[in-house]
Amino acid sequence: MKMSLQHKFVEFIPEKVEEGILYVSIEYCTAIHKCVCGCGNEVVTPLSPTDWRLTFNGKSITLHPSIGNWNFECQSHYWIRNNKIEFAGHWTEKEIRLGRENDLERKTEYFEMPEIPKEEPVIQESQKSTIWQKISKFFRF
Template sequence: MKMSLQHKFVEFIPEKVEEGILYVSIEYCTAIHKCVCGCGNEVVTPLSPTDWKLTFNGKAVTLHPSIGNWNFECQSHYWIKNNKIEFAGRWTEREINLGRENDLKHKIEYFEVPDISKEESVVQEIPKPTIWQKISKLLRL
């Protein structure tokens, strides 16, 4: 039997987060729940292009990617798919560090502002007419 969470769409995250409920605030782009291992820690998952993505199919929610509670003593690791909890394998310290580096790399790439000074300019300067071109133009009138 798989564990599951109920989802609850809220504007504000309640002061008392209850076990077994995934609170989702679309307005504040945040989801929060108690760690499913039972340690009691609150797990905050920001919703953004570089953090977690939430899918709601009208009946259940899915968070992607997995939840790795690397800063908690429990270091639990699991997926929330269609309100069901799927436990994932434990990660080594090396895997955790590589995951963090990868996350940081994706954030930098996403938020990086291109340096247009290094790119070729697409605007070509039009040379100013010489004095002889100006005189020639006047004589043609």
């Protein structure tokens, strides 16, 4: 039997986050719920191009990518798809480190300002050369 969460659209996240409810604040681009393992920790999932993406089909919610609670003692790892919880495999310390590095790289690439190419100074000779320019050209090798 798969566990599920109900979703609730709110402007502000309530002071008391209830078990089994995924609160979504579109205005503040945040979703929050209690960890589904039962540890009681609140799981905050910022909604942004570099964090989580929320899909609402009119009936249920999906969050992408998976939720890895690596900072919690439980280290639970799961997906929320169509309001249902699908537990994912346990990650090793190396997988967690690589996942964090990938997240940081993705954010850096997204938020990095594109480099503006530096223009080389263009040195143009005037159409009429001065006498000194003509003399200096004469003596160049």
